[in-house]
Amino acid sequence: MPFIVAFLFAYIVWLLLTAGSKGLLWSTEELIVGLVFAAIVGYATKDVIRENSTRFLNPVKWFGFIAYAPVLFWGMVKANFDVAYRVITGKIRPGIVRVPVDLENDAQYTVMSNSITLTPGTLTIDACPDEKALYVHWINVPKGLERPESSEPLAGPFEKWARRLGR
Amino acid sequence: MGLIVKTTARVTIPLIGIFGSYIVMHGHLTPGGGFQGGATIAGAGILFLIAFGLGEMKKRYNKNLYSALEGLGGLAFLGVAMLGMSVAFFYNTLWHNGPVLNGKPGTLLSAGFLPIMNLAVGLKVFTGLVSALTAIALWRRWKG
Secondary structure (H helix, E strand, O other): OHHHHHHHHHHHHHHHHHOOOEOOEOOHHHHHHHHHHHHHHHHHOOOOOOHHHHHHHOHHHHHHHHHHHHHHHHHHHHHHHHHHHHHHHOOOEOEEEEEEOOOOOHHHHHHHHHHHHHOOOEEEEEEEHHHOEEEEEEOEOOOOOOOOOOOHHHHOOHHHHHHHHHO | OOHHHHHHHHHHHHHHHHHHHHHHHOOOOOOOOHHHHHHHHHHHHHHHHHHHHHHHHHHHOOHHHHHHHHHHHHHHHHHHHOOOOOOOOOOOHHHHHOOOOOOOEOEOOOOOOHHHHHHHHHHHHHHHHHHHHHHHHOOOOOOO
16 A cells, blocks of 8 residues: 555655644644645655555664664764865775675665765765666775675675665 | 666655645745745656656656646636635635634634635646646657
8 A cells, every 4th residue: 555655654744844833733724734735645656655665664664764873873973084084194095896785675775875875985876786786986995895795894784774674 | 767766756756745735835824835835846746757767757647637737726726816806806805704714823724815826826836847847858859
């Protein structure tokens, strides 16, 4: 039921946007009008959200995303300091590497690619599901890692998280 | 477009749609209104066209439906403007003595016919912009 997913997503966004219309909560008219518009948006986009998107209604997955937030944030902090160091010293060795990854579906590839791009120093250029690889521009390719065997040296624990979150 | 763009568009299109609806519906309370919200929702349509390509758009886009909805938006605007015709054109009779939309100023259902007009303009702008951009994308070929 992709309609339910799109509807709930739209309604949650509406509730976030209109919070505070009655004290800190929502007035009745906002809730009802929100239902109508979320139904319209959900019906219009039920083919865009795909059939298998119902798996994101699983609350276990939401806790996974909450647990992933500090991991991603810490990775970004570390990597930003690393890039600041490279800006000052100029020690770079740029290159595009092919990273073999073991992921199955679109959501996993998207989480993985966005995590890699958000941690500076690495930038995903292309995701190729048919050859199970990502092409990543790396600001500082260490010697001997021009053809990495796994995503571990670039992305740390992100592949494990992406596999878990997108499943 | 690639896989990442497509997957992100699947999430973003409902988000843009509901945010545009919010802008349209709160036109009399917050910045924005019919045109701004309609253009925002049209952005979702154009994102669909660009991310999934013209072939997919051709399957989903119905020329007659969009044309009819655009006309309906204009007609609704005119019809609401005619409601207070016994006093004057564009007389806001819903606000002065109407049955609905005359709540306390600052709440959602206030301001007389303005929310209806915002909805009509939003519908018209959305369908018009999406139709225009699809027609441009369907232009036959690039030849000097």
